[in-house]
Amino acid sequence: ELSDVFAKQVYLPYSSGTVWAYAKNNDRINREYKLKNWFYYRDNLDNIINKIQEPNILAFSCFLWNWELNCEIAKKVKKLYPNCLVIYGGQHQPLTDRSAGFFKEHPYVDILVHGEGEETFLELLEQNLEDQPNFETIRGITLNRDGKEQVNPPRSRLVSIEDNPSPYLTGLFDNI
Numbered sequence: 001e002l003s004d005v006f007a008k009q010v011y012l013p014y015s016s017g018t019v020w021a022y023a024k025n026n027d028r029i030n031r032e033y034k035l036k037n038w039f040y041y042r043d044n045l046d047n048i049i050n051k052i053q054e055p056n057i058l059a060f061s062c063f064l065w066n067w068e069l070n071c072e073i074a075k076k077v078k079k080l081y082p083n084c085l086v087i088y089g090g091q092h093q094p095l096t097d098r099s100a101g102f103f104k105e106h107p108y109v110d111i112l113v114h115g116e117g118e119e120t121f122l123e124l125l126e127q128n129l130e131d132q133p134n135f136e137t138i139r140g141i142t143l144n145r146d147g148k149e150q151v152n153p154p155r156s157r158l159v160s161i162e163d164n165p166s167p168y169l170t171g172l173f174d175n176i
Contacts, residue, residue, distance in 0.1 A: 017167030
């Protein structure tokens, strides 16, 4: 969730923080996954790439202001680590009805997450732990199938905000 630095200040990555806090609330995910790096401010592309070492998953929170840099990072990481699962979420990637041709233009992206990402990202992480991951049943995503879109059915919105742990109260932002 790369943001610009203004007057030596930067916004904490709240959007990705809520998604990660939701996933980390699951015991299996908390045990099996470790967040290696959290990139939340704009930096030199090479500095960012050099900090990414053997990623299993690289997830992006995409907005208008970080789209181009996200694409450059994803492109380079996919070239270095072709088995890395690249996931785009956020507000800037195309909606399901406008994603035709997206993966031909962006072949380094494996999955687009649409709508609220908390439950969807949790399911993606769980499925990724399986010997034969099957993302076809996960609602609210578009899959890259050799450059063609496989649009899965939409996901219902979360029922209550109280189901979402706070990234502030869980200490996710303490180190940053």
